Amino acid sequence: MRQKIVAGNWKLNLLQKEARTLTKALVKHTIENAPNAEVVLCVPHLYLEKGNNWTYGSSIKISAQDCSQHSSGAFTGEVAARQISSVGATYVVIGHSERREYFKEDATLLTAKIKQALESGLTPILCCGESLEVRKKETHVEFVSGQLTQVFGNLDNTEIASLVIAYEPIWAIGTGETATPEQAQSMHQAIRNVVQVSTTEKIANEIRILYGGSVKPNTAPELFGQSDIDGGLVGGASLNVDDFCKIIDAA
Ligand code: PGA
Secondary structure, three states: OOOOEEEEEOOOOOOHHHHHHHHHHHHHHHHHHOOOOEEEEEOOHHHHHHHHHHOOOOOOEEEEOOOOOOOOOOOOOOOOHHHHHHOOOOEEEEOOHHHHHHOOOOHHHHHHHHHHHHHOOOEEEEEEOOOHHHHHOOOHHHHHHHHHHHHHOOOOHHHHHOOEEEEOOHHHOOOOOOOOHHHHHHHHHHHHHHHHHHOOHHHHHHOEEEEEOOOOOOOHHHHHOOOOOOEEEEOHHHHOHHHHHHHHHHO
16 A cells, blocks of 8 residues: 655745744644645755754654755755755655756756765655647657656666656646646556566555646545545645645545
8 A cells, every 4th residue: 555645845935934834734734633645845945944843743744845966065055965854854856847947957967866865865756747748749658758767767676666756747737727637647557657667566566656736625536536646746735724734635
């Protein structure tokens, strides 16, 4: 049985007071309702340590949204995976489509970041997903498989088994347009197949694959009910306490 994950991706949002209020409400909710899902908050670097303190006594885990491909040195503005780990975070998002697009992050860079994360004891949440253009051409399965195999090529089976994968079709991110449960399930099945071909059936059966892209309280139950969907990476709706609690409870 794969335990589901509901991860809130705050992106570049929330001032400290707002972040604290939201986190405290989520702590209360998870303590009172003991959700089935593992709850993860992907916070700006600035709140990694605070987030870890605010969630003390609850099962909520803290994640970074990115890390450096370097472990230390003269890289002004960068934050190393081992620094993220040293303040108590346990996950890091790697290769979100916004980083691939706006910061030109490619497979070589993402692989280096994954290695840093794993060496530091963090679980990478590796994102993949196609644009609307690719979806319209109906080459989305090949495209996403390619994104993954480019990274998997430089990882061994143990490293691949340590990943969480997030499938996030770019056309569904922040647009209010969610992939249908059938579209998402079919891609998740294809992703699990890529993992199986690259590693073993056991690893493919155990790896967790999250769906992201306009997950809302009304769409979460059906999405999370699909056999290959192991939870969600939630952007906009994770900033609203009521919506995010409903999504957590749907998993
Ligand atoms: P969204 O973002 O839920 O606002 O579409 C998801 C994500 O980018 O992780």
